[in-house]
Amino acid sequence: xxxxxxxxxxxxxxxxxxxxxxxxxxxxxxxxxxxxxxxxxxxxxxxxxxxxxxxxxxxxxxxxxxxxxxxxxxxxxxxxxxxxxxxxxxxxxxxxxxxxxxxxxxxxxxxxxxxx
Amino acid sequence: xxxxxxxxxxxxxxxxxxxxxxxxxxxxxxxxxxxxxxxxxxxxxxxxxxxxxxxxxxxxxxxxxxxxxxxxxxxxxxxxxxxxxxxxxxxxxxxxxxxxxxxxxxxxxxxxx
Numbered sequence: 001x002x003x004x005x006x007x008x009x010x011x012x013x014x015x016x017x018x019x020x021x022x023x024x025x026x027x028x029x030x031x032x033x034x035x036x037x038x039x040x041x042x043x044x045x046x047x048x049x050x051x052x053x054x055x056x057x058x059x060x061x062x063x064x065x066x067x068x069x070x071x072x073x074x075x076x077x078x079x080x081x082x083x084x085x086x087x088x089x090x091x092x093x094x095x096x097x098x099x100x101x102x103x104x105x106x107x108x109x110x111x112x113x114x115x116x
Numbered sequence: 117x118x119x120x121x122x123x124x125x126x127x128x129x130x131x132x133x134x135x136x137x138x139x140x141x142x143x144x145x146x147x148x149x150x151x152x153x154x155x156x157x158x159x160x161x162x163x164x165x166x167x168x169x170x171x172x173x174x175x176x177x178x179x180x181x182x183x184x185x186x187x188x189x190x191x192x193x194x195x196x197x198x199x200x201x202x203x204x205x206x207x208x209x210x211x212x213x214x215x216x217x218x219x220x221x222x223x224x225x226x227x228x229x
Binding site: 004006031033040041042043045048050090092094096102104105106107108109110112 | 148150152157158159160161162165167205207209211214216217219220221222224
């Protein structure tokens, strides 16, 4: 079955370290997104990518970086510049050819990152 | 700017009670509307959607009707179960071109036996 796979499910990082969260989809979706969710809070957009080799900053991009070298993959790196990285991270994808805007997003199951 | 407003949670109900979670949007025009559900420790799942005015989306006993007059998309269920306990997100998206989903802040539902 097609879907989005995020790994790992739980991740622990020491202060000052960079860490990369994986997101892979086999839905042939064009666009991919990264969101951050803090306890009891809504979703905040970190980065998104409409097509391969292109990505845009979202609302809270500082301290994060991404790449989109393949259509299927959109890894997120949490850098040491991110001062409060402990959160739940969600990856999503969507079809985004013209006229498909009515399609929603498909989400992965998330990665919970904890700084120790 | 475009935005979605959901009722504050938590919403606490007893099993078999009637559920309404209010959602209104602010936008010029008629976007597609969505409800997502997030169970504890999981990602979001699409619950239902409606793409034009007066459409009714339904799934798993949940329903929502696209009301353009009131720019609303309230979520309802006639008889909730303990397993419906989750966070519910309302969202909208324009249907032309590349547009991101605009999410509400989510409403937590707690159903007790």
